[in-house]
Structures are given as structure tokens and as C-alpha cells.
Amino acid sequence: MPRSPSPHRYTKKAPTPAVVEALIFDWAGTLVDYGSFAxxxxxxxxxxxxxxxxxxxxxxxxxxxxxxxxxxxxxxxxxxxxxxxxxxxxxxxxxxxxxxxxxxxxxxxxxxxxHSQAIAGARTSLLWARSQGLKLGSCTGYPRSVMNELLPHAEAQGLELDLVVCSDEVSRARPWPAMALENVSQLSISHVAACVKIDDTVPGIQEGHAAGMWTVGLVLSGNACGLSWDAIQDLHENELAQVRAQASQVLEVARPHYLIDSVADLPPVIRDIQTRLEQGERP
CATH class of the missing domain: 1.10.150.240 (Putative phosphatase; domain 2)
Structure with a gap:
């Protein structure tokens, strides 16, 4: 009769990664198309x-x-x-x-x-991430035929990533983790906790959680707010605060680790995640 395995045999945790290795972005409302109108x-x-x-x-x-x-x-x-x-x-x-x-x-x-205009600060944040040695992946609710039209316009504005995974290239897209995990596989990432998923939607944040990643929700630039860049600039301070609070409430349903206005605000978040990883934290 075969012996039962020791109850402690498979309970040892894999080591927490010491560094952030990759950022995995959404597209509309995250890198392009402020307000996610397309x-x-x-x-x-x-x-x-x-x-x-x-x-x-x-x-x-x-x-x-x-x-x-x-x-x-x-x-x-x-x-x-x-x-x-x-x-x-x-x-x-x-x-x-x-x-x-x-x-x-x-x-x-x-x-x-x-609707392919780069969101203000997107290129700068990508260049900063490159300077830190980070890999840049992405996934999108768009099918490949749409992304084939969008990507040349994005790249002409300096938005160049290492990988794009589309919703019709996996068996189940968001909120399931398949697209995010395809990034982990193709970018040769050592651990899912070394990845940060950046998105402006609830399903996109849920996708990051399901994949075991850090998650960053974008409050003003995307779907949760739904206002154009010009409309945001025209708001008075108290109006902006109200819009920010309402959009944050929408995204908080998915319990993101961080909420920021747009991808332009990303570098301090990545530095904070790096510190937390060094201290042994996981998402």
C-alpha cells in the first residue's frame, strides 16, 4: 500500500523575488486614449x-x-x-x-x-522603466486585428513594449489571468510577484490579482473616470477631487494595491513595491 506523503512535504513557499522584473500594462485608458473612448x-x-x-x-x-x-x-x-x-x-x-x-x-x-494619442507622461514612465532594467509587457481587451492598427501609431509616439497579448489569443481573457500569465511566460519572468499589472478597469485589476501580481489602478486616465484630458483640465479643484473620489470608489471594488491618477505617476509606486519586495512582502 503506497504511503501518504508527509503533510509538510509540499508546503515550503517559493522564495519571494528580490526585485521588480516586469510591468504589464493595459492599453486604452492606460497608455493611449485618455478617458478610454474608442x-x-x-x-x-x-x-x-x-x-x-x-x-x-x-x-x-x-x-x-x-x-x-x-x-x-x-x-x-x-x-x-x-x-x-x-x-x-x-x-x-x-x-x-x-x-x-x-x-x-x-x-x-x-x-x-x-483614439491612439499617448496619455501624457506615458512615454516618460516607459523610458524610466527601461532605465531601471524592467521588461515591459502588456495585454488588452482588444483582439489582435485591432491592435495591429493601433500599435504603429503608439510606437510612432515612443510607446514601445516588449510584448502585446490580445484577448483573442488566450482561451479566457479578463478577469481570468491567462493574458497576464502569458506575459510571465514569454518575458521569462522568475516569479509572478516580480510583476506589476497596471490597468484602468476592474476586470484588469482582477486579472492581476488572479495572476498573483501587484496591481495598480488608474483613476483619472481611464474608464473609471471616463473624461477626456481636456475635460479634466477644465475642472476646478473641488470638482476634480469629487471626480477622483468617485472613480476611486469604482476601482476599489477590485482592491488594487495602489491607486494613482495616471501612468505618469507610476515611478514612485514601482520604487515602493521594490522596497516591499526587499522586505520580503508579496502581493
């Missing part, structure tokens, strides 16, 4: 093609997920379900999600370049 506005248009009235607030409700999953979520919002039923007298089927996705994708490909 996905939301085009979702509204795609739904309108099918006679469904979707507003921007509803469109933002599942931002961060892969776009097919995002559309599935939106179709099952009660107001959208009611509209659909009134039109078709039946429940929503997978073919309906496929149809709206098929309408959405060419619109997104055609328009993504119009």
Missing part, C-alpha cells in the same frame, strides 16, 4: 445598428473584458434585454452576440487610430 463609443454605434439604445455609462460597465465577452455582458443588462425582447419576442442567443461583434469589429479597426 471602445465605448463604438460599442454604442454597433448596438445602434441593431436598433438597441446603449448609452456610454452602460458601455463602460464591463470595460476591460475581451470585446466578445463585453458585448455578451451588455446584451444581458436588463434595459438592453427588454429592448431586444420587444423587437424579437425571444431571448438573446449566441448568434446575436456574434452578429453585434461582427458589426463592432470593423468599426473598431477603422476608428482605433483616431
Amino acid at each position: 471602445p465605448t463609443q463604438i460599442l454604442v454605434e454597433a448596438f445602434a445598428h441593431f436598433g438597441l439604445e446603449l448609452n456610454l455609462k452602460q458601455a463602460r460597465s464591463a470595460m476591460g473584458k475581451g470585446k466578445w465577452d463585453h458585448i455578451q455582458h451588455l446584451l444581458h443588462l436588463p434595459p438592453i434585454q427588454e429592448q431586444f425582447y420587444q423587437q424579437h419576442q425571444r431571448s438573446i442567443l449566441l448568434k446575436d452576440i456574434d452578429s453585434i461583434y461582427a458589426a463592432f469589429l470593423p468599426l473598431q479597426i477603422a476608428r482605433v487610430a483616431h
Whole structure:
């Protein structure tokens, strides 16, 4: 009869990494497209093609997920379900999600370049990270066909990363950890705790947690706030504080380790994480 293994045989913890090795970024609302308008506005248009009235607030409700999953979520919002039923007298089927996705994708490909402006401070933070010897990965809710249109515009502005993993390149995208872990594999990272996931959405932060990484939520530059750079600059101090508090509350649902306004504020956070790793902490 085989012996049972010792109860302490497999309980030894792997050593905590001593240094940060990689930063893993989202794209829209994180590195480009302040306010994350490209996905939301085009979702509204795609739904309108099918006679469904979707507003921007509803469109933002599942931002961060892969776009097919995002559309599935939106179709099952009660107001959208009611509209659909009134039109078709039946429940929503997978073919309906496929149809709206098929309408959405060419619109997104055609328009993504119009929302490709780098977020202020993004290039500077990337250059700082390079100077620290960090690897720069990324993952996105966009499929590869959309990223192929976006990347040349991003790179022309100095946003050059080591890796991009797209939502249609893994079996399950956010909030599951597959895209983040693909970065760990392809960038040859020694430990998930040596990675920092930077994102402007709840599913993106949840993805980082699920992958065992440090997480940084972006309060003002992305989906949680949903305002353009110009709109943010026009706010009075008390208005800005209110907007920041509301957006922070949205992201705190995912319990990020850090909250900052935008990627421009990233270097001090990475230095703090480095200190915590040196002291033996893990995410």
C-alpha cells in the first residue's frame, strides 16, 4: 500500500523575488486614449445598428473584458434585454452576440487610430522603466486585428513594449489571468510577484490579482473616470477631487494595491513595491 506523503512535504513557499522584473500594462485608458473612448463609443454605434439604445455609462460597465465577452455582458443588462425582447419576442442567443461583434469589429479597426494619442507622461514612465532594467509587457481587451492598427501609431509616439497579448489569443481573457500569465511566460519572468499589472478597469485589476501580481489602478486616465484630458483640465479643484473620489470608489471594488491618477505617476509606486519586495512582502 503506497504511503501518504508527509503533510509538510509540499508546503515550503517559493522564495519571494528580490526585485521588480516586469510591468504589464493595459492599453486604452492606460497608455493611449485618455478617458478610454474608442471602445465605448463604438460599442454604442454597433448596438445602434441593431436598433438597441446603449448609452456610454452602460458601455463602460464591463470595460476591460475581451470585446466578445463585453458585448455578451451588455446584451444581458436588463434595459438592453427588454429592448431586444420587444423587437424579437425571444431571448438573446449566441448568434446575436456574434452578429453585434461582427458589426463592432470593423468599426473598431477603422476608428482605433483616431483614439491612439499617448496619455501624457506615458512615454516618460516607459523610458524610466527601461532605465531601471524592467521588461515591459502588456495585454488588452482588444483582439489582435485591432491592435495591429493601433500599435504603429503608439510606437510612432515612443510607446514601445516588449510584448502585446490580445484577448483573442488566450482561451479566457479578463478577469481570468491567462493574458497576464502569458506575459510571465514569454518575458521569462522568475516569479509572478516580480510583476506589476497596471490597468484602468476592474476586470484588469482582477486579472492581476488572479495572476498573483501587484496591481495598480488608474483613476483619472481611464474608464473609471471616463473624461477626456481636456475635460479634466477644465475642472476646478473641488470638482476634480469629487471626480477622483468617485472613480476611486469604482476601482476599489477590485482592491488594487495602489491607486494613482495616471501612468505618469507610476515611478514612485514601482520604487515602493521594490522596497516591499526587499522586505520580503508579496502581493
